[in-house]
Amino acid sequence: MGADIGDLLERDTISMKDLDGKIVAFDAFNVIYQFVTTVRGRDGQALTDSNGNPTSHLAGLLYRTTSFAEAGIKPVFVFDGEPPELKAETIEKRREIRDKAHEKWKLAVEKGDPAEIYKYAQASARIDPQVIDESKMLLPMMGIPIVESPSEGEAQAAFMLENKDVDFVSSQDYDAFIFGATSVVRNLTVSGKRKLPGKSVYVDVVPEKVDLNKNLERLGISREQFIDIALCVGTDFNKGLERVGAKTALKLIKEKGTVEEILRAKDKTDLTPSYHAAKAFFQHPPVTTEYTVKWEKPDADKMVEFLCRKRDFSEDRVMNAVQKLNAARAAKKKTTLDQWF
DNA sequence: CTTACTTA
DNA sequence: TAAGTAAGG
Numbered sequence: 001m002g003a004d005i006g007d008l009l010e011r012d013t014i015s016m017k018d019l020d021g022k023i024v025a026f027d028a029f030n031v032i033y034q035f036v037t038t039v040r041g042r043d044g045q046a047l048t049d050s051n052g053n054p055t056s057h058l059a060g061l062l063y064r065t066t067s068f069a070e071a072g073i074k075p076v077f078v079f080d081g082e083p084p085e086l087k088a089e090t091i092e093k094r095r096e097i098r099d100k101a102h103e104k105w106k107l108a109v110e111k112g113d114p115a116e117i118y119k120y121a122q123a124s125a126r127i128d129p130q131v132i133d134e135s136k137m138l139l140p141m142m143g144i145p146i147v148e149s150p151s152e153g154e155a156q157a158a159f160m161l162e163n164k165d166v167d168f169v170s171s172q173d174y175d176a177f178i179f180g181a182t183s184v185v186r187n188l189t190v191s192g193k194r195k196l197p198g199k200s201v202y203v204d205v206v207p208e209k210v211d212l213n214k215n216l217e218r219l220g221i222s223r224e225q226f227i228d229i230a231l232c233v234g235t236d237f238n239k240g241l242e243r244v245g246a247k248t249a250l251k252l253i254k255e256k257g258t259v260e261e262i263l264r265a266k267d268k269t270d271l272t273p274s275y276h277a278a279k280a281f282f283q284h285p286p287v288t289t290e291y292t293v294k295w296e297k298p299d300a301d302k303m304v305e306f307l308c309r310k311r312d313f314s315e316d317r318v319m320n321a322v323q324k325l326n327a328a329r330a331a332k333k334k335t336t337l338d339q340w341f
Numbered sequence: 342c343t344t345a346c347t348t349a
Numbered sequence: 350t351a352a353g354t355a356a357g358g
Contacts, residue, residue, distance in 0.1 A: 039358095042355080047357065063344070312358050317357080
């Protein structure tokens with residue numbers, strides 16, 4: 001989970017049209033996780049081919065990426081590398097939560113309660129290495145660039161934003177901001193609706209944009225102090241202070257200036273080394289300059305071979321996606337030419 | 342999640 | 350044409 005510092009940030013509502021022609025970096029793991037948890041049949045089970053291979057991630061990536069491309073968005077997917085040792089505790093905690101949900105799912109199946117089955121099937125979803133590998137295979141087939149981060153995807157995406165190789169980072173949590181991403185878009189959907197967790201109720205969602213620098217200016221804090229606030233609240237890389245939420249953390253930072261001073265005042269200097277380590281990671285995460293951001297023509301033959309022959313996708317739907325991807329490329333070329341004449 | 346079909 | 354529902358793999 002990302003640090004709960006979202007309440008501090010003001011956002012502006014945007015429309016999908018504002019993203020026409022814009023390069024948007026997606027944290028691949030976040031997106032795939034969303035698909036694996038939400039692209040499901042009515043029984044709550046993930047979609048699979050006839051051999052039982054999961055296909056939720058493939059369906060999600062194919063349809064969503066295609067419709068984003070159709071809207072003029074130029075997507076780039078950034079994949080995680082090795083998580084830092086600092087994240088070990090968070091990863092273990094998530095695994096425990098997943099295991100507990102799996103036990104509850106088994107009980108729900110015994111009881112035969114459909115709502116509970118759905119809920120816990122979703123909560124116990126995990127991402128197999130195969131799911132990641134297949135995603136890394138499918139996107140290039142679609143002509144969509146992928147980037148492999150040496151460590152955290154959000155950190156790499158923030159770096160690419162800083163280098164002006166992308167216009168926005170798309171993220172549903174707040175980690176990207178701590179890594180310094182200045183232009184973040186949220187709630188990007190084609191349908192404009194999203195299911196409420198655990199309920200069969202749909203609410204309207206509007207895309208929004210958050211400008212970190214504007215927010216820092218308004219809050220009167222530096223980027224380092226923003227990181228310090230996140231550290232006080234708690235991040236994937238450190239445990240936060242007890243009973244300190246975003247608002248309290250902001251107040252403390254305004255009073256004391258740095259997280260180190262806050263720890264000193266609370267007589268918790270023993271925590272300083274771990275806070276320093278997390279802070280250093282947010283300030284200088286491992287990233288790579290070895291990436292290219294280029295959109296190619298989709299390879300229809302490979303897509304049909306993989307999705308239809310191997311994973312039971314309908315050829316109509318796949319070819320429809322290919323056609324849309326090609327149309328998006330043609331439209332893009334036209335606007336590029338128009339700029340010259 | 343998105344697409345495709347059904348209904349008013 | 351818009352909103353609701355089923356299906357997709």
